[in-house]
Amino acid sequence: MKLDRTDGIIIALDGPAGSGKSSTARAVAERLGYRHLDSGAFYRALTWAALRANIPPERWPELTPDELDRLDVHGAPEGRAYRLTVGGWDVSEAIRTPEVNAHVSRMAAVPAVREWLMDALREAGARGGLVADGRDIGTVVFPEAELKAYLVCEPEERARRRLREQGAGVSEDEVRAEAARLQGRDQIDSGRAVAPLAEAADAVRIDTTRLDFEAQVEAVVKLARERAGG
Numbered sequence: 001m002k003l004d005r006t007d008g009i010i011i012a013l014d015g016p017a018g019s020g021k022s023s024t025a026r027a028v029a030e031r032l033g034y035r036h037l038d039s040g041a042f043y044r045a046l047t048w049a050a051l052r053a054n055i056p057p058e059r060w061p062e063l064t065p066d067e068l069d070r071l072d073v074h075g076a077p078e079g080r081a082y083r084l085t086v087g088g089w090d091v092s093e094a095i096r097t098p099e100v101n102a103h104v105s106r107m108a109a110v111p112a113v114r115e116w117l118m119d120a121l122r123e124a125g126a127r128g129g130l131v132a133d134g135r136d137i138g139t140v141v142f143p144e145a146e147l148k149a150y151l152v153c154e155p156e157e158r159a160r161r162r163l164r165e166q167g168a169g170v171s172e173d174e175v176r177a178e179a180a181r182l183q184g185r186d187q188i189d190s191g192r193a194v195a196p197l198a199e200a201a202d203a204v205r206i207d208t209t210r211l212d213f214e215a216q217v218e219a220v221v222k223l224a225r226e227r228a229g230g
């Protein structure tokens, strides 16, 4: 597919779980008048749909394109984002449950699944004006992105942010347990054979551990304006 830039540049935001990619991407898109593509949401919707269809995780590596089609997962542009549906139902909330969190890395490690999603993800960038976040956006999905940022953050701080977001307690025990879960997912995401979590050679690394949200967004917006030429 040929990409043009009628609507602006493409910004790729990659990084480990809980580094603040999605919330940063959403705010950057808002600021620039771009659209936000949360690629993780697509893997989550497929996970949710497969669980609901009672396809056991051990079978996921053998899913065929036809079976994936039948899961009826779609992402349609709506406002500045994409609305994920399964069988026509909005799954925006359903895909954020602990059950999906616990299984999604397995779905994302299946090569046929990544291949199946590729066209839909690239289609979103066909005219530019996109902030896409995920694990392989700058390396595989949009290697031609004008701006690639790689967000990193210490595991305990990522855990604290995630727990606060969920309205859960943030005792030291809970922080430790959540940090271990996040690192477990990172390990699967970085260790898989296909399109692992990786920093693109030409990415700008941003450590958000000691940045507040506003500063994080501003850092990306500033780079984006420079790369877009104004």
Ligand code: DC
Pocket: 017, 018, 039, 040, 041, 043, 044, 104, 105, 108, 109, 133, 134, 135, 136, 137, 185, 189
């Ligand atoms: O960003 P997230 O937590 O919603 O991502 C959910 C899972 O999907 C996570 O295990 C990593 C995987 N993922 C991926 O492999 N490639 C992407 N581009 C985005 C997400």
